[in-house]
Amino acid sequence: MGRASQEQTGLDCPVEVVYRRIEQLRPDPKNPRRHTAKQIRQIAESIRSFGFNVPILVDAELKIIAGLGRLLACRLLGRSEVPTISLEHLSPAQARAFMIADNRLTEIGGWDDRLLGEQLRELSELSLDFSLEVTGFDMPEIDLLIEGASGTPEDDPDDAPLPVATGPAGPAPATPGSSVRTGSIAAARSSPRPIAC
Secondary structure (H helix, E strand, O other): OOHHHHHHOOOOOOOOEEEEEHHHOEOOOOOOOOOOHHHHHHHHHHHHHHOOOOOEEEOOOOEEEEOHHHHHHHHHHOOOEEEEEEOOOOOHHHHHHHHHHHHHHHHHOOOOHHHHHHHHHHHHOOOOOOOHHHHOOOHHHHHHHHHHHHOOOOOOHHHOOOOOEOOOOOOEOOOOOOOOOOOOHHHHOOOOOOOOO
16 A cells, blocks of 8 residues: 555554564654653653563654654663564654643543542552652652542641631631542642543
């Protein structure tokens, strides 16, 4: 099938994984995605715990389309080769748009906090040979998610009823439900989390 035919039929083509040396791959200087040092360490720990399971995507000139974070993590781990998939069937414009989409589309999705908490709780009850933080969540976040999924949060001083207010009209009972729990999952996620890519 020729290139034009592939572009007209939804770009269906065979996928071949090829191991290449790290120094052969070139980061795209126009890639707008940025990775923090902390995120690179997290990706490295994930690769160390689970293996390299998502190949790096490159174009015909071995320029990275998706997977720069994984490449940087492998450098940190001292690896010399990484699995790659060549997307030679994409035009330069398609490759550039896909590079953006690959990062952006993962940001759009959300979490079901209850199901996520249940998964983390079940994992925490197992004898694991890795830390739960390889999931990308910090332990304070994990604790809050597990607590939220249990439906039986621990007593918190912030849950106590508000004191009765007195004024010219006499005592006014506190409004039910007016107490605010400060240790919320939303608060734990107030800072944006980079996407591991």
